[in-house]
Amino acid sequence: MPVSILIAIFLAFELEEIRGISTSFGFGEAGRIGVVAASIAAVAAVSFAVGRFVAWRVDRGGYGSERLRRAYAIAGRVVAILVLLSYASILYVANWRSIVEVDFGLRGAFFLDEFLILLPYLIAQFTAWWGLYAAERSLRLASTRISDRGGLFVYLSLKARQSLALALPIVLIFLLGEDLGDRFAPNLDRSPWLQLGLIGLIGSTVLITAPAFVRLSLPASPLPDGPLRRRLETLMRRCGFRCSNILIWRTGHSLVNAGVTGIWSRFRYVLLTDALVDRLDEHQVEAVFGHEIGHIARRHFFLFSFFFIGSGAIISLAALGAHGLLTTVPGGRLASAFNGVAAGFNGVEAIETGLVIVAAIVYLIVGFGHVSRRFEREADVYGCRAVSCGSDDCPPHLDVNAGSGAIGVAERICPVGLRTFATALAEVAELNGIDRDARSWRHGGIGKRIAFLESLENRPQVQDRYARGSRRFRVVFATALVAAVAAAVATGALAKALTF
Ligand SMILES: [Zn+2]
Ligand SMILES: [Zn+2]
Structure with a gap:
């Protein structure tokens, strides 16, 4: 995104x-x-x-x-x-x-x-x-x-x-909603709650329909029937995952990547680029596919939208805080000292704005970065499980996606499954010319991601501890965001932000 x-x-x-x-x-x-x-x-x-x-x-x-x-x-x-x-x-x-x-x-x-x-x-x-x-x-x-x-x-x-x-349809729907709102219900602005409802409505429409736009705007066609498609369909059955189609995204073989869109299975597509399918072997493609399924299985889209709603609340609280700070006597005096810097320059207003912008940017960089890296890691673990046999004494490894799909997804990662996913990850990085040690704000560096997976190898207790930690994070994450929204509502910060 x-x-x-x-x-x-x-x-x-x-x-x-x-x-x-x-x-x-x-x-x-x-x-x-x-x-x-x-x-x-x-x-x-x-x-x-x-x-x-x-x-x-x-x-x-x-x-x-x-x-x-x-x-x-x-x-x-x-x-x-x-x-x-x-x-x-x-x-x-x-x-x-x-x-x-x-x-x-x-x-x-x-x-x-x-x-x-x-x-x-x-x-x-x-x-x-x-x-x-x-x-x-x-x-x-x-x-x-x-x-x-x-x-x-x-x-x-x-x-x-x-x-x-992906962004343009979101923008279009969003702006259309605002324009229609202004045109047909100009009094809506007076009621923050109605406006919040409208934002929620527009947001859900975007989330549900955006993948259809992606489908229309990308040069992509369904993955043809064949061994790879059958294996991926087996994997989908094993995971209980559904989507509208698996698409090959034609990039002129210039990009090795995969992605998944859509919270609703009817409008959900899994995208694999032409170079990815060409360059990786079928097990590695399954592992990458499993990573994308992991994003859906772990409900990352929902959690992200939740994150943004909570962030709106947190930023509106910051705005209220900045306002409070500047209306204290010393704060206000300091700010108004800047008033004459340029014609029409309002020191209090400018500093308040600056504080909110800085707080919002720092918060988004730190918060969003942390959450996305964590989610990538969860999807990585899921990708490993998608190609793991779940046997305690693997190898010999069972080719789980060759069968009928009756075997569910392994609870734990086996060494062969882990290797398959890790080599796929390393290969994707290398083919795209990404340095293994380069850091990535949203995904985490490839080297670090692989090292993390290796730390789980043959250590069931560590894997279980990670799974528990993951669940705990969700609870804390959701509680903190609900608390922020509640605080923003209770202090009137949200209503104030919405009526501006
Ligand atoms: Zn991912
Ligand atoms: Zn195995």
């Missing part, structure tokens, strides 16, 4: 609603256009510099060293953050939203206003991909494991599809 665009949407629409950030900076028209141009130019300068530099180093050395790849991975993350910062400055410093709504006169225009508000983000993001393309291409060609077909245009459209395919 592309987090970056969700943060952009949050910055553009939600934070704006919550805080009502307005002309805090007294730039004139030319100044504001200058800020927009400079923000995009900064992204272009950094990403092209990184792209060219990496390509030059690879050309010079004839290969991409581990050190270079690692440095590039970090640079890529810096560019991603820069894209968001540049968009934030366009939104808040240049006050882009008022340019669209007031200067272009598009307030309340159906969809067009929202699209134009998001446009600078899309431009910045495409600029960044374009800039980094030189690096991606030379690193990929240097490893020669995956072909490079189609050039820049194919690369950009792949990137766009990968990160926008």
Whole structure:
């Protein structure tokens, strides 16, 4: 799931609603256009510099060293953050939203206003991909494991599809809901609870129907009948897992990956890329497939939506806290000291906004990162179990997915199952040119994930302890979020945030 665009949407629409950030900076028209141009130019300068530099180093050395790849991975993350910062400055410093709504006169225009508000983000993001393309291409060609077909245009459209395919329908439904709400029930804003209900309704519609959009927007076709399909169907029966179809996602053999979408089995697809099915053997594909089933079996989609609802409550509490801090005498005096910095600059408002933004970003980075890595690990364990025979004295190992599907999923991981999954994971990383030791905010580094699985090998007590810990985490996680929502409701923080 592309987090970056969700943060952009949050910055553009939600934070704006919550805080009502307005002309805090007294730039004139030319100044504001200058800020927009400079923000995009900064992204272009950094990403092209990184792209060219990496390509030059690879050309010079004839290969991409581990050190270079690692440095590039970090640079890529810096560019991603820069894209968001540049968009934030366009939104808040240049006050882009008022340019669209007031200067272009598009307030309340159906969809067009929202699209134009998001446009600078899309431009910045495409600029960044374009800039980094030189690096991606030379690193990929240097490893020669995956072909490079189609050039820049194919690369950009792949990137766009990968990160926008799921997010755009969500945005569309969300904005449609808001537009319809504004048009047909303008008084809804006065009642926070009705609005919360509406958000819930829109959210569930998105969750249920998004996979259908993914199906329509990705170049994918059903996995043809054959030995692999039959084995995967056996695995699905063993797990009690249902989906609408198993799809092969055609990426021009440039991406080794898999994914699952949909909380409702009728609209649920498992996606396997063309290169994944080509490069991994059938047992490894089953292990990866098992990982995706694990996300569904462990209800990660539900828990994530729950996480975001709880996060809304936590951020609204933070906003209330910031407000409280600044209305104390010393806090207020300190903030208002900044009032005359620029024409129309309101110190209290700016500091309050800044505090909320920083708190929200830190919270999302730490909280969301932790939860996703934990969920990835749970799915990894499930992936191992999907190809484990469950026998105490394996090997000899029983090929569980060759049979009729009568044998359920093993409670514990066997050594052969563990090896199958771990080699699949390592292979996926290598084929995609990902360094094993590179850290990943959302998935955890490959090396660490494998080391964790190895720590479970032949140690049933450790496996049981992990399963118990997992269950305990769910209970604590759910309780904490319910408590946050309750606190936000009780203190009025949520109602306040929603009525802004
Ligand atoms: Zn996963
Ligand atoms: Zn076994």
